[in-house]
Amino acid sequence: MGLFKKRLATGAAVLALGGFLAACDNGGDTTDNGADTTEETGDAVTAASITSDPAEVAASLSADGNWITALTADVTVEEEITVAGTFHDGGDEANDEYRKLALYEQDDDRNVTGEFTLTVPTLTVESPNFRIQNGTVDGDVYVDAEGFVLEEAVITGNLTFASEDIESSASINGDVQGETTVEE
Numbered sequence: 001m002g003l004f005k006k007r008l009a010t011g012a013a014v015l016a017l018g019g020f021l022a023a024c025d026n027g028g029d030t031t032d033n034g035a036d037t038t039e040e041t042g043d044a045v046t047a048a049s050i051t052s053d054p055a056e057v058a059a060s061l062s063a064d065g066n067w068i069t070a071l072t073a074d075v076t077v078e079e080e081i082t083v084a085g086t087f088h089d090g091g092d093e094a095n096d097e098y099r100k101l102a103l104y105e106q107d108d109d110r111n112v113t114g115e116f117t118l119t120v121p122t123l124t125v126e127s128p129n130f131r132i133q134n135g136t137v138d139g140d141v142y143v144d145a146e147g148f149v150l151e152e153a154v155i156t157g158n159l160t161f162a163s164e165d166i167e168s169s170a171s172i173n174g175d176v177q178g179e180t181t182v183e184e
Contacts, residue, residue, distance in 0.1 A: 057081070057118065061101070067091045070102040071135070076119040084126045099127045103135020103153060112152075132174070140178070143170065150174040 049060035052073035060069040063085035089098035105114045112134055119138040129147035132155075140157035146169040150159075158178035161167035167182050 068100045071116040074117045080122040081120050082124045082126060083130055086128060097129045100131045100133060102133050
């Protein structure tokens with residue numbers, strides 16, 4: 001592909017993703033305040049991560065990552081991913097603690113137009129109020145933080161909670177194809 005075509009394709013992708021984020025919500029969750037996807041906090045800028053690169057997905061979900069990670073295609077990560085750190089809706093500390101993995105794309109009217117799969121051996125959740133929205137996590141999910149939400153999404157493997165308190169704080173509005181258990 002020539003340089004012009006690459007730049008044209010990149011530009012189109014950026015515009016499409018900008019539309020995605022402009023329309024991105026959290027599925028009716030009351031923490032959505034219509035916040036912009038970037039927020040300046042001192043010298044740092046917290047932004048959404050929109051990617052199909054496995055290394056960027058893992059980095060975005062780390063403690064040094066972003067409040068929202070949105071996939072743009074199916075992604076396979078060979079190593080376990082740990083979702084760590086405390087983040088806030090819109091990247092603004094004045095907002096509620098909130099973190100989201102968006103495994104879908106949507107139109108301007110917020111209708112889901114496509115879903116993606118994140119393939120990972122284990123996704124370990126240590127961030128409070130972490131939400132997996134639409135799409136599929138192909139692997140196991142281990143939850144060790146309160147407020148976990150599975151919204152219109154599928155987990156093909158097992159879903160394990162670290163304690164009964166963590167399980168009772170979760171909201172499962174999706175499909176777990178493996179076993180759902182509590183470690184304690």
